[in-house]
Amino acid sequence: MTIETINRLWIEVCAVTDIPTRGARRISGTKRPIAIFRNGADEVFALVDLCPHKRGPLSMGIVHDRSVTCPLHGQRIDLVTGELMGADAGKGCAPSVETHIENGRVFIPADAFCA
Amino acid sequence: MSREKLVVIGNGMAGCRVVEEILKRDPDRYEIAMFGAEPRLNYNRIMLSPVLAGEKQFEDIIINGEDWYRDNRITLHTGQQVVSIDSDAKTLKTAAGLAQAYDRLVLATGSDPVVLPLPGATLQGVVAFRDIDDVDRMVAISGRGGNAVVIGGGLLGLEAAYGLSRRGMDATVVHLMDVLMERQLDHSAGHLLAEALKARGIATILGAQSEEILGQNGKVAGLKLKDGRVLPCDLLVMAVGIRPNAKLAQTAGLQINRGVMVDDAMRTSDPSIFAVGECAEHRGQCYGLVAPIWEMCRSLAETLTGVDGAYVGSTLSTRLKVSGVDVFSAGKFAGGEGCEDIVFRDAGRGVYKRIVLENGRLAGAVLFGDAVDGAWYFDLMRSQADVSEMRETLVFGQAATEGLRGLDPSSAVAAMADTAEVCGCNGVCKGVIVAEIVSKKLTSLDSVRAVTKASASCGSCTPLVERLLKLTAGDAVIEHRGSQPVCSCTDYGHGIVRKRIIEEGLQSIPAVMQALEWKTPDGCAHCRPALNYYLLCAWPGAYRDDQQSRFVNERVHANIQKDGTYSVIPRMWGGMTSARELRAIADVVDRFDIPAVKVTGGQRIDLLGVQKSQLPAVWAELNAAGMVSGHAYGKALRTVKTCVGSEWCRFGTQDSTGLGVRLERFLWGSWTPAKVKLAVSGCPRNCAEATCKDLGVICVDSGYEIHVGGAAGLHIKGTEILARVSTETAAIEMIAAVLQLYREEGHYLERIYKWMARVGLDSVVTRVVADDGQRRELFDRFVEAQSTSQEDPWADRAGGLDASEFHGLPVTLQVAAE
Numbered sequence: 001m002t003i004e005t006i007n008r009l010w011i012e013v014c015a016v017t018d019i020p021t022r023g024a025r026r027i028s029g030t031k032r033p034i035a036i037f038r039n040g041a042d043e044v045f046a047l048v049d050l051c052p053h054k055r056g057p058l059s060m061g062i063v064h065d066r067s068v069t070c071p072l073h074g075q076r077i078d079l080v081t082g083e084l085m086g087a088d089a090g091k092g093c094a095p096s097v098e099t100h101i102e103n104g105r106v107f108i109p110a111d112a113f114c115a
Numbered sequence: 116m117s118r119e120k121l122v123v124i125g126n127g128m129a130g131c132r133v134v135e136e137i138l139k140r141d142p143d144r145y146e147i148a149m150f151g152a153e154p155r156l157n158y159n160r161i162m163l164s165p166v167l168a169g170e171k172q173f174e175d176i177i178i179n180g181e182d183w184y185r186d187n188r189i190t191l192h193t194g195q196q197v198v199s200i201d202s203d204a205k206t207l208k209t210a211a212g213l214a215q216a217y218d219r220l221v222l223a224t225g226s227d228p229v230v231l232p233l234p235g236a237t238l239q240g241v242v243a244f245r246d247i248d249d250v251d252r253m254v255a256i257s258g259r260g261g262n263a264v265v266i267g268g269g270l271l272g273l274e275a276a277y278g279l280s281r282r283g284m285d286a287t288v289v290h291l292m293d294v295l296m297e298r299q300l301d302h303s304a305g306h307l308l309a310e311a312l313k314a315r316g317i318a319t320i321l322g323a324q325s326e327e328i329l330g331q332n333g334k335v336a337g338l339k340l341k342d343g344r345v346l347p348c349d350l351l352v353m354a355v356g357i358r359p360n361a362k363l364a365q366t367a368g369l370q371i372n373r374g375v376m377v378d379d380a381m382r383t384s385d386p387s388i389f390a391v392g393e394c395a396e397h398r399g400q401c402y403g404l405v406a407p408i409w410e411m412c413r414s415l416a417e418t419l420t421g422v423d424g425a426y427v428g429s430t431l432s433t434r435l436k437v438s439g440v441d442v443f444s445a446g447k448f449a450g451g452e453g454c455e456d457i458v459f460r461d462a463g464r465g466v467y468k469r470i471v472l473e474n475g476r477l478a479g480a481v482l483f484g485d486a487v488d489g490a491w492y493f494d495l496m497r498s499q500a501d502v503s504e505m506r507e508t509l510v511f512g513q514a515a516t517e518g519l520r521g522l523d524p525s526s527a528v529a530a531m532a533d534t535a536e537v538c539g540c541n542g543v544c545k546g547v548i549v550a551e552i553v554s555k556k557l558t559s560l561d562s563v564r565a566v567t568k569a570s571a572s573c574g575s576c577t578p579l580v581e582r583l584l585k586l587t588a589g590d591a592v593i594e595h596r597g598s599q600p601v602c603s604c605t606d607y608g609h610g611i612v613r614k615r616i617i618e619e620g621l622q623s624i625p626a627v628m629q630a631l632e633w634k635t636p637d638g639c640a641h642c643r644p645a646l647n648y649y650l651l652c653a654w655p656g657a658y659r660d661d662q663q664s665r666f667v668n669e670r671v672h673a674n675i676q677k678d679g680t681y682s683v684i685p686r687m688w689g690g691m692t693s694a695r696e697l698r699a700i701a702d703v704v705d706r707f708d709i710p711a712v713k714v715t716g717g718q719r720i721d722l723l724g725v726q727k728s729q730l731p732a733v734w735a736e737l738n739a740a741g742m743v744s745g746h747a748y749g750k751a752l753r754t755v756k757t758c759v760g761s762e763w764c765r766f767g768t769q770d771s772t773g774l775g776v777r778l779e780r781f782l783w784g785s786w787t788p789a790k791v792k793l794a795v796s797g798c799p800r801n802c803a804e805a806t807c808k809d810l811g812v813i814c815v816d817s818g819y820e821i822h823v824g825g826a827a828g829l830h831i832k833g834t835e836i837l838a839r840v841s842t843e844t845a846a847i848e849m850i851a852a853v854l855q856l857y858r859e860e861g862h863y864l865e866r867i868y869k870w871m872a873r874v875g876l877d878s879v880v881t882r883v884v885a886d887d888g889q890r891r892e893l894f895d896r897f898v899e900a901q902s903t904s905q906e907d908p909w910a911d912r913a914g915g916l917d918a919s920e921f922h923g924l925p926v927t928l929q930v931a932a933e
Contacts (some may be wrong), residue, residue: 013299028923069640
């Protein structure tokens, strides 16, 4: 299913409940891999699934609060901005992808598929 | 009436301790001012070694914070060097021009490190080991790895080398004498120490005279010895001794020999000026160890509060602070005229003890490899007790001696005299500790430390202090060993968290976080895996494992690699395999186009480069050939390495392979605080390398030696012998029991050797070996936990469990359809 807002085409990717709480799923079929996260407060975030440090798959990390810890070297990334946190703050960013939730379904912009 | 002005020059350990001792006796007598040349608070210099080794932080070793000075109305001048004293006018001057009058003056100016006048001594990268700045410099250089050379094989030099080696440098100790720590150790102990250091990667060169420090671009590059050898290095530490700092005393015209000369009341040649600590010389002796300095401080405090102190010099005892190397020395350790020696050696355990008797009394002792009785011997020495009656058992230690005389070893603490010293560093005796525990209702080790200082310095008497606390406060004791919090989400340490999970019946991660007032909503990547493990261990079968609190490897049961692919290692029981298994592995490699196949150090086969989505299918095929997960990815039971043993080997004494297979089949699937590796060797030639595993078995003719606490990774550590048993079944029971004890007590990510260093081998032996009932209970709990843990995680997932974990969300862009 797709929905259209002003000048924007959104593609449905899954139901919120398809993502484990404090976990993530990876979307295949996009140009760059995209990770969709769901945290303990049921907020949903999406980032390009590459850690700015050494390109680790963030979708495999441990999700806590509004952040995820990369499985490769333990870098912590802000789920809202994609920025590295803590001692590495300002040293890199996993581009964030907008999300839209409607009736418990998760949508991302169509352009995120080609970017 | 205005109070007398007491000025203390030196804000180090001695200076502060004198003031503390005075305040204890007469808090309102003096108006106190202190001058410190270092621009910081007072810290515990003897703990610099653990800071260098990365075992403690600077904050951990601060003795008195700013509030101490404020609360006691002490004026502290830091970063202020006193340059002269006018003893006639009773004033002193600082480098900045400040003048200060005194009624009484205490010199606690300490000592300076001796710098050898070698060519190149001023090169960058040549450091002493004296203060926290030196430590910072060493830590900075060690970050780049490389070689370190330490000149000086005394206490300080060895601790420096150990710290640098822990920090990843290759360390070499160059010592002028032919025995390490020759002022404390005899030849035998010195030799064992050199061997123990070698096993920890620290080389020693004895009888070596340094000739020149070589440099390159202004930086140190190597040390040239007299015999022509050149030792390349990136860091050179001089730890060749200290020299009392008596420069200031000179300006006051005081009598000086090696140090500032003092009488038994710690008074210098000027009746208003006193000296204490490393700068002082008393009856021809200068001291550099902490215990005598505390004794001087007490005498001086007595002098300054009315009664002239009567310091008569100190009996010295020394302990080396190198983890896992137990060394103690005291008194006339090398014997001499009119002395008798009692020597005990146990080559298997690497133990050497030498007790020196003089006229039926203990005159000295050297202990290597097992120094738990150091304090007891030291006590006997100082009390000058007649030991002729216990001569036969003396060398076996307190437990054996008093056990044979009808005392239960565990009641030894209760039987200690009130005047017996518990903490040598701070001179605290049993009576004081017990009195404070009772009067202040103390219930934790930390509070006992804060009030009495017992075990607050080197920490080697911690077990004794804890036993006293348990004995005195009973059930009220709060266990608080590691004061280090689990992570920044909480103030509680691992021990307390584990204890409260059990006591309060906490059954889930959110329940723990609620009850212990976690500061973050859902923890972090440090505490969540720890809590998940603690709950799993506390409530086997009942707790529902939280997959999202597991590190990815344990979630997908494979090892993530740098490119996001995974490695798969099936179990090969005891390292045995078969044509059928190998054929199945080969087929899997072909079918899934697996790019790399590697034989591991744990006697198994690793398939590298498997895509995550392929994992369930790969496992299904391996399962079909009878193979299960090797848990090579987990904080879990990994592998049991074996040699071929009596089945094939002409030296084999027992069926090591068979025992290894039995062990692995019994233990597999068990989750543990950190990874656990085992090995079984069929004879002491030890081809399976069992003495560097977490748990090892060495088969001998008479049965099985059970080894614990080895490691050969980031740190290299040989095992210790836990027990000797005569049957396979007894060996398995012993191993399962010790593993269960570790499962129940270990801090998350703490390997067995670290857990053992924390609780002490004795405590493990007491519970697992000596107490049959307790061992049986541990064994039963392990069996119970295993009853729900031996399901192959691969089979479950090949059958569809957590399927979404292994597949991405299949979304395709179909804009054209709009």
